[in-house]
Amino acid sequence: MDQLAAMRAFVRVVETGNFTRAAEALDTPKPTITKLVQSLEGHVRTKLLNRTTRRVTVTPDGAAYYERVVRLIADIDELDASMTMSQASLQGRLRVDVGTAAASLIILPALPDFHARYPEIQIDLGVSDRPADLIAEGVDCVVRAGTITDQSLVARRIAEIHMMNCAAPSYLARHGEPRHPLDLEKDHHVIGFMHLRTGRVETYDFASNGEQHEIRARYVVAVNEGNAFMAAALAGLGIAQVPVFMAYPYLLDGRLKPVLTEWATGVYPLHVVYPPNRHLSNKLRVFVDWIADLFARDGLLKKRGAPEG
Incomplete structure (x- = not known):
């Protein structure tokens, strides 16, 4: 044996x-x-x-x-x-799980740089907005926003996600622009974001000068994936509370317009997470360091709101 x-x-x-x-x-x-x-x-x-x-x-x-x-x-x-360590060749496969928006807007465009540095490391990239079970699925690490509730995992904070509210011009032409978060419960629709496991649809949260609101607005459609969420917003199906880095390119070209800009909508920590009892191999170590540096200096993630002007 x-x-x-x-x-x-x-x-x-x-x-x-x-x-x-x-x-x-x-x-x-x-x-x-x-x-x-x-x-x-x-x-x-x-x-x-x-x-x-x-x-x-x-x-x-x-x-x-x-x-x-x-x-x-x-x-x-x-x-x-x-x-x-000194003579080891950095090679082999890494299983990484990331959200759809982070994959398409940040990680995949930068991945040629990682490949140039470490040409023998293969990345098996799972792209979805569902929470991955690192142990059961054999995933080496994940990149996820929000609070890490499983205290048994190792979480390295690498960035912050700033939120904002926006809508397509076609939607605003039909429904007008909301002036207060409570307007969303009366005369407007939002894009719903639905949790994959529970089916629960997220609330829209607002804060300004000590005033706070948790809004459960009506929606025409609720989705469970970031790119579909943006597609629904661009189609004019409702107001979207969305990470700034996802909305920014569409704010620049006018396909989305900011709304309720005087209301804060939250900041969420972004982590790279891996199991504590899984040895941090050389290949995983260099990937974690690379992804942390990538997110720390990414221009889109540094945006805090709509473009000026």
């Missing part, structure tokens, strides 16, 4: 919840994963996992073993990296 391989297989089964996802994450046949875990149980002479047709759970001995093994594997990986 390759004990280290068996330990890695066991850890991934625990983290993903079943043998099938563990096999996919390790790019190893499922029978091999099963055999490795069985051999490990034989080696330590105790049952580590309870298996049923529906799920895999960890035994008390297995939970204790998992906690020790995770630290051991991290130490081994760190030792290997420290010994090979």
Whole structure:
């Protein structure tokens, strides 16, 4: 038995919840994963996992073993990296998950620079606005806006997302311009943003001089993806509360107009996030540093509101 391989297989089964996802994450046949875990149980002479047709759970001995093994594997990986840092070739695949707007407007246009620096690193870029399960899906890191609620993850703050309100001229021609956030509950429609998992539609939040409003306005359409959200706004389907960096190009060419500019609409932190028990490999380390620098100096992200003039 390759004990280290068996330990890695066991850890991934625990983290993903079943043998099938563990096999996919390790790019190893499922029978091999099963055999490795069985051999490990034989080696330590105790049952580590309870298996049923529906799920895999960890035994008390297995939970204790998992906690020790995770630290051991991290130490081994760190030792290997420290010994090979100087001569290691930065190569291999990275699985990265990002939001649609950040991917299309910021990351993909700059990716030739990363490739020129690290030509042997392949990026498997998952592009969606759904929250990714880093452990279960075997994702190396994600770039996400908002508060990180899972305190077990490592989150590096790399930028801020400033919000604003805007609408297409065609919409304003039909409905007029709102003068107060409460107008959105009476004579206007908004573009709804819907959470993928819950189906809940976000409220529109406003603040000015101590006055705050959480608006649940009517909408013609609610979507669950950033590019579709912008397309709905450009089509004149309603007022949109949107990140400035997404709206800015359309504000410049007149396809969107700012509204309710005297009302603050929030600032959200942007993080690059990765699991704490996954060794920060050389390739992941250089990508995290590159993405942090990219977002810190990106011109669109530095915009705080509509263009002047």
